[in-house]
Amino acid sequence: MDRMTSLRVFCAVAELKSFSGAGRRLGLSPAMVSKHVLHLESRLGNRLLNRTSRHVSLTETGMLYFNQARQILDGLDEVEAAISNTVISPRGTLRLSAPVWIASPYFVEKFERFNQRFPNISLDIDLSGRIVNLVDEGFDLALRATSSERLDPGIVARPLMPVEFNLLASPGYLDRTGRPQRIEDLQGHALLRFSGMGTDDEFSIPGTGGRDKVKMRTVIRSENETILHLAALQGMGLVFLPKWMALSDLEAGRLEFVLPGQFPFSTTLYAVYPSRKYLSGKVRVFIDFMTAEGRSKDAALGREGL
Incomplete structure (x- = not known):
């Protein structure tokens, strides 16, 4: 079986936590989706997914493999788009870590506008409040309100808006x-x-x-x-x-x-993400969108009369 196709199938199952959902996204039968995943597991000699009748989850090995595979596929899509001079519609699940106070009408309105513009990107938002390890835990990016000197020098940080x-x-x-x-x-x-x-x-x-x-x-x-x-x-x-x-x-x-x-x-709200040669389309459009929102006149909510 084609290994690159199997990678895409596996990543879709991991993102959607569903064999049937991955099949619908990729136009494959659940049986064919299962064959692709089994092909990868056989090749690696490791189980990548835990399966029950109601639940699909990544094993520890599967999480490591998924994080690396997704970076490879995102980079490949970007390179192919650059070579062919075409525009790829960003899609997939954007895993995001953010402060608890992001759960507010102000930000939900922004996320709704983002969804209207990019309906093929779903947001998976972690609001635990902890500083996550972006690479090890499979996050695409994090929103962090801090000063620039307190940011990890090993990551890329883009200022979005004042807080x-x-x-x-x-x-x-x-x-x-x-x-x-x-x-x-x-x-x-x-x-x-x-x-x-x-x-x-x-x-x-x-x-x-x-x-x-x-x-x-x-x-x-x-x-x-x-x-x-x-x-x-x-x-x-x-x-x-x-x-x-x-x-x-x-x-x-x-x-x-x-x-x-x-x-x-x-302070400043930053988008932080691991340094990568090729930034995936879904991450890039989210950062660009939030940066534009941060430039809007109500970014700091400095409304008169409050």
């Missing part, structure tokens, strides 16, 4: 504790702390260049911004959040700015 953070709290909490008028008024307030801000109660206020320090009471510390957001809505304390994550709550009055304009701080 503006603000200090927020519920009206109920501020009615109960008082509304700070100066930075020093934050002293002793309850803080819903993101894990990346450290563990000490005394810390430098983000956005002040380390000039201003306050001591606050950490009520909850987590690497998951969603739990901090929900705790702020319950009136448990102050929280730093990306503005777009809390936009509907700000507009509805469920949250309000604390010391607005005094120390907003921002």
Whole structure:
């Protein structure tokens, strides 16, 4: 059997987790799909897929083989397109790792527009909040909000858009504790702390260049911004959040700015991916799309009147 065809069949099964789904995509019968996979397994002397009547999953060897095979096929498609001067419609599953706060109406609207433009690309989004190993775990790219000097030098990073953070709290909490008028008024307030801000109660206020320090009471510390957001809505304390994550709550009055304009701080959202000679079409169009979105006038959600 043709090994390149078998590679494409195997990658389709791995992406769709289905023999019948791979068959429909490639115009093959489930029996022929199975033969191609068995051909590869026989050639390698290793099982690539775990199969049950209801579930298909990659073995450890299968995951390693899939990651390498997909890079080979993506690169081959790019080379053939360049040689023939044709345009290949990007397709397939784009595995993406992203911060928890990507799960917001602001980004879902962007993903919907991306889907309208590229209907043959499906998004598989991991929101665990951990720093994934892109190559070993088979991710195409990750979205990371950080500074350029904290990025791994072994990866490629493309800036997409600014991420503006603000200090927020519920009206109920501020009615109960008082509304700070100066930075020093934050002293002793309850803080819903993101894990990346450290563990000490005394810390430098983000956005002040380390000039201003306050001591606050950490009520909850987590690497998951969603739990901090929900705790702020319950009136448990102050929280730093990306503005777009809390936009509907700000507009509805469920949250309000604390010391607005005094120390907003921002970082950059990067698309990071392993260095490859040939970048797959689905990754390239996603990065280009998000970069264009980042240039739009509402990228940082700097709307007046909030």
